[in-house]
Amino acid sequence: MNLGKFSRYWFFQAAGWGSFAFINTFFAYSFDKLNNRADVEVYFGRLGIFILLGILATHAMRFVIIRVNVLQKSFDRQVAQFLLITFFFSTVASYFYMMALQDRTWLKDRSWLNKNEHEYLEKNIFLLVLSLAFSFFLLLFIWNLIYFMYHYVSKSRKQQMDTLQLEALVKELELKTIKAHINPHFIFNALNSIRALIDENPGRARTAVTELSNILRSSLKAEKGETVCLNDELRIVKDYLALEHIRFEDRLRVEYQLDEETLKCEVPPMMLQTLVENAIKHGISKQMRGGLVRICSGFRDQFYELTVQNTGHFNGSGSAQGGGFGLSSTQDRLVLLYGARARFQIRQIGDDLVEAKVQIPVGM
Known part of the structure; x- marks a missing residue:
């Protein structure tokens, strides 16, 4: 007490x-x-x-x-x-x-x-x-x-x-959303990849333009709502990974382990995309042979769990320390939306595997 x-x-x-x-x-x-x-x-x-x-x-x-x-x-x-x-x-x-x-x-x-x-x-x-x-x-x-x-x-x-703090955070995120959620280097790399595809594969180039457009549109609209359906968030993540696949080709492997019931769950907007971008930036891009990005969702005890696993090594000392604005804003939004019961952690779970895990209390 x-x-x-x-x-x-x-x-x-x-x-x-x-x-x-x-x-x-x-x-x-x-x-x-x-x-x-x-x-x-x-x-x-x-x-x-x-x-x-x-x-x-x-x-x-x-x-x-x-x-x-x-x-x-x-x-x-x-x-x-x-x-x-x-x-x-x-x-x-x-x-x-x-x-x-x-x-x-x-x-x-x-x-x-x-x-x-x-x-x-x-x-x-x-x-x-x-x-x-x-x-x-x-x-x-x-x-x-x-x-x-x-x-x-x-x-x-x-x-x-809490509402005032959340509104203040939303205003800050609105100003930093492109910089925080969509790395400018990613945009430049995506545009270069699309340019290379224009002559080689015009159909894939058109699809890539649409995927990039969806990501940018969603990023601009992300902070207008406190939460979004996981299924909608996944669409953006898949567009993002499809563009990154053009860049990494066979070096990037993606797996999904999703409980169908979790697709209706609400999550903070662009949170999953931030975790996936972090996995590629600090994990896959640093591996000569590339690696795996695995996205999982499910229920455990009284929590809804969303995890992103990637090939690599984690050298941080805390759940969001050293992760920059994107990861720190994820931690802040979880606390403001769900209170102290929500959890966010990044850790090494294998010799060559890092896991970012978000736990949201069920029924909140």
């Missing part, structure tokens, strides 16, 4: 219950209810028991709310569960409150009971517990309302900050 949040929670607990005790004591003295030592003893004894049970009940409610994950559910379910939790703990607190008073009140000294409580006790102890439960319910309901509003406002502010 975060120490700062834990300390803040107990500070508000102390401030809230302290204010409750102060206000009740103020009105008790104001209306001359504490005229003698016996009245003071009864009043502060009851108040102490009430506040102790209140703290225990609210702390238990907080535990249940966190454990059941109430704050992450829909608004209607949150309201229903808050009311149910409040009713349950107010009933339990009133029962233990009555039990705590029994040693002083049950057939002995009933001075700890007020007039209404005397009447309820004479009729039925159940009515007394119900009356006390109503008092606890009002207080715990106010506590839950404050707790709900605090977390609702905190969550809204966090979402606003």
